[in-house]
Amino acid sequence: MTTARASLLLHAAVAALSGLLWCTPPMALAQQPSPRLLEQFTHTAWGxxxxxxxxxxxxxxxxxxxxWLAAGTGLYRFDGKRYERVDNVEGHPLLSSSVRTLYAPPEGGLWVGYRVGGGISHFQRGQARHFAAGQGLPGGAITSIARGPDGVLWVAARDGLARLDGDHFVT
Structure with a gap:
């Protein structure tokens, strides 16, 4: 393509776009959201x-x-208005009040990892499963519970990593 022809095509494209801009209603060009005043929002602080x-x-x-909140003083749940310290989930007791980490999978349920003594609990649909160190979990406090991209559940503890394989953990 010659330089003159390329220049002509560029000018034609710019002219066409300029024409479209002139034909577009002004409201569509500069639609600004209505300003939200700070007074429209509320803030509540809990202590x-x-x-x-x-x-x-x-x-x-x-x-x-x-x-759900894991705290040094126990497990809490919050409904948007009030906090409640809980010693059991769906009627099943926690292994310890020393809760360190939580994981809530999208399909429901709650995994709870403990600081003192380690171990984890899985609460789902009215059932509870508890796993202790020595049952495939590494020793020490559970520091994290997460699901990998392949769907496998992983648990990090002070002494290492473990993954859920069926109904038990392997290191």
């Missing part, structure tokens, strides 16, 4: 007097909407 934990270590939201 220890409201039963809110002050030493939050991890947070997870289950598919039923509950916000």
């Amino acid at each position: 220890a007097l409201d039963n809110a934990p002050v030493d939050i270590l991890n947070v997870a939201q289950t598919s039923d909407g509950w916000l």
